[in-house]
Amino acid sequence: MSLSGVIPPVCTPLTPEGEVDTASLVRLADHLIGGGVDALFVLGSSSEVAYLTDAQRRTVLETVIGHVGGQVPVLAGAIDMTTPRVLDHARVAAAAGASGLVVTAPFYTRTHPGEIRTHFRTVAARTGLPVYAYDLPVSVHTKLGADLLLDLAAEGTLAGVKDSSGDDGGLRAVILGREAPFSVLTGSEVTVDAALWMGADGVVPGLGNVDPHGYVKLYRDAARGDWQAARAEQERLARLFAMVHVGGARMGGSSSGLGAFKAALHLRGIIDCPLTALPQTPLNEDEVGRVGKLLAAAGLL
Amino acid sequence: MSLSGVIPPVCTPLTPEGEVDTASLVRLADHLIGGGVDALFVLGSSSEVAYLTDAQRRTVLETVIGHVGGQVPVLAGAIDMTTPRVLDHARVAAAAGASGLVVTAPFYTRTHPGEIRTHFRTVAARTGLPVYAYDLPVSVHTKLGADLLLDLAAEGTLAGVKDSSGDDGGLRAVILGREAPFSVLTGSEVTVDAALWMGADGVVPGLGNVDPHGYVKLYRDAARGDWQAARAEQERLARLFAMVHVGGARMGGSSSGLGAFKAALHLRGIIDCPLTALPQTPLNEDEVGRVGKLLAAAGLL
Amino acid sequence: MSLSGVIPPVCTPLTPEGEVDTASLVRLADHLIGGGVDALFVLGSSSEVAYLTDAQRRTVLETVIGHVGGQVPVLAGAIDMTTPRVLDHARVAAAAGASGLVVTAPFYTRTHPGEIRTHFRTVAARTGLPVYAYDLPVSVHTKLGADLLLDLAAEGTLAGVKDSSGDDGGLRAVILGREAPFSVLTGSEVTVDAALWMGADGVVPGLGNVDPHGYVKLYRDAARGDWQAARAEQERLARLFAMVHVGGARMGGSSSGLGAFKAALHLRGIIDCPLTALPQTPLNEDEVGRVGKLLAAAGLL
């Protein structure tokens, strides 16, 4: 499987009690597939994976994979601190029928590049699934260097990378350096045309929850070589992306960004409740109003 | 319960296959209690909590709490990324009979001081156990400020703090600012006499696994006002602590530090196997040899 | 003056004694202008500005501005910790005839966004020269946010930004948000086609010292809409850029990167001596050999 195209990290709708709202989750999956996306990525950062209990993670996996029924591949985040804990999540994801795993470098511990290699190698060896590295220094406080990624690609450990580092120079080094098939996916919502231009295979946009059609149009414009159209679509989406800052300094970046995505999905009628998990700060009425204005300006409301 | 004294974070011995070696764990608990410690802290960073699966964490809790049988309190780390996941660990710890919980600020997510307050308040409200804040910026990339700790102490949310930040100025601000009973425990192995001198209530020393008698002597010397003896003992222990650097730049800090503690416990005959969990780098023969020399120099071999 | 095009940060050749080698500096300026660049930027990070004494900085300014004689604009870095010290450098640069100033946020001190605004406003008000913000978080440990830059652009404080943050999402936010003329220049050597595609006005490439013709070709290809040619040229330059890693973990990043640029300029016969300033680590023979191979592969030797 060589992944490409638009692969949104699926938000996890919650009930007012904080449990997974499976009805809304199914509607969201349909909304995304209906928007033309190429695969789904559940249990990523935009899915609030860091906030979901193991039982909730399992519910998400079974709900989405069961509902999708093979229409598109479903990648699963196996996000935890170290190898043994990641392996536990990986086993659950494999049993649920995930098409591939998304795995970060170890975090919380003080690690080392050699240990990061051991980590990915062990996860790949002990699961039968393609492993995608998740490069997310803002969360794990380690940047996956191009050399490390290219070595792990060449030896067959990694099937690809989801690069949410914002470092497009590093992204290009991986694109230019790869020899075996290796999916390079950008996680930066606002430079997708540029990443595709450089040779990236696809995008994993959190904002794609809100506007999957936009990212699909952008990808398809680029794929058929109409870069002007791709750029115009990207610029529209970049203006919409401003919603992630709506909470400002009043809250953490996760609360603001994920709160905005969920508020937008709620305003668009796709999910029943915009709640984010504890201990995130909820958006207030004014902030939700500003999300609504951005949606309206983007033609989505 | 107002905790004081020596409360070692109990290492988790593993079998060669990477499972919890309960026989060695029981021996280690006996070694610590025999050394005179005042309480045990399982599932802390020195326990490799970041590497233990949920099943292994449960095994540790049940093994130690069951074996100790109330001789001393047993604190349990409930270490995970956010509130819902911490609550899951807290429930398991409570069911196993833990005397209190040790909880860090959220990590992996981009958080905010207001959200950290919500986090501790929620954990305290939903469990019936005393909650100790675990200030560990090297792992969670957030420093718990004195104001935040003192507010949460005054309102009764927190029962104490384990300060592993290395910032003794901040430690003193908490000591001088507290009004209600609030246990201040240092996690810095090499400045214990100084912390006690400032008014700290106790110490949570990873190195206490290797030499509990030393830390107990240090604490008791200080408690009866013989500061010269306390300092001499601390200086002996500070020299022993050099073992944590034995792996140097060849590996991550966790591998070197926890590897050294386990190598020392193995050399002293307390645990059967010095293995650390994946993806940590094992110490080589030379490095183990240097641990042995430091043990010998400290009169422990 | 609205700056655009290729504006290399001019390396500062040194004699074996560590003084500015003005003959080599003049040759380098001719090499760059002969390569077709649109302006020069002296006393930037790639110029080793952090290593040059005030007297050496003055020599560089007078040598280059005097030699260039108005053929192209010459920007001058006024790089120091805070406003009063930056103003001193700015006065020297203005007296020497610089066309504009390049200024970072304060560093060494613990600063605040409001203070960064005061800093740029004061420098702009007290000098008669256009001020370009230099966004270089790797050196000054502060990221200039899009909001701050756009505010300072709208009020006329800043004439542009040199973005060396590597954050192309932030770069795009500035491009999309600017209303007044405001030069957006990327400092990332390997994503220039992408930055121009997004609407950036130009590039300030350290590697442009070594191969100005390449960056000029890339810029002109893009300017006339031949993006395929621009990308091909950028990819050639991206492979050449690998030279900056030649020193590996044996030395600091400045030593390796600036050492490689100077080794390449020496191998190409443009400067007499490849020495970098103290306390940088010199490249060894093997490392210089690898620079030579990259030059040969790029058709430059």
Place this chain on the structure above:
Amino acid sequence: MSLSGVIPPVCTPLTPEGEVDTASLVRLADHLIGGGVDALFVLGSSSEVAYLTDAQRRTVLETVIGHVGGQVPVLAGAIDMTTPRVLDHARVAAAAGASGLVVTAPFYTRTHPGEIRTHFRTVAARTGLPVYAYDLPVSVHTKLGADLLLDLAAEGTLAGVKDSSGDDGGLRAVILGREAPFSVLTGSEVTVDAALWMGADGVVPGLGNVDPHGYVKLYRDAARGDWQAARAEQERLARLFAMVHVGGARMGGSSSGLGAFKAALHLRGIIDCPLTALPQTPLNEDEVGRVGKLLAAAGLL
């Protein structure tokens, strides 16, 4: 010269126009010497060295050294980004009659431990003065490790260290590891009794500008073994130190801390004007009022 005792980093009073107020500076020096301090340290971080132009730095050196006339040693900060620039400051300080130099690791550049060694060795070799390492990671973003310091001490490069890292574990490692005479001075205002207890030789307290008598009493209490009295004095000073937070989130840490020291000196009648240099944010009336209350509570007003 083996330095010990209380060595305050002398604040630099400014006129309303931002120039060095030499009359106030002389009064401040007299206030400190009258308070019993053992030496003065000019051009440190608390002296706003980062904000002073070269001419102002020279004025400070000549004013203080000239006025003090050898009553106590005067150390001079030679604070700049790299070796050549530090050497320039060092020459001025030597010519002015400084007794020793205080030097940080390189900053702004991306450096390496080997290059930090070269830096200190070069400065020591090319000046005839004792060199004290200034360990200030909050400003220079590099921590000076105990191994590096001990090596440079053993070879005679360094005469001592001013440790403002807040890492008392590292401080102790240097104290226990030193063999040759090597002055260990803490820069942490609120753990001085603890540092002296561990074997430190003295303290460089910014707050010592405001209350030199307090730090001198603390040091002398400790020196004659009356640790209870030393602790009581330290606790009084720790409460006074709260003034550094008076500006809160409204400004940067330098503005708040240095603004508070200067406001206190102004309220106490020692300096004529509490201005801090640009681009720092001035304290407002309410904030100055709170500084006054802390002074009153400490018996200083």
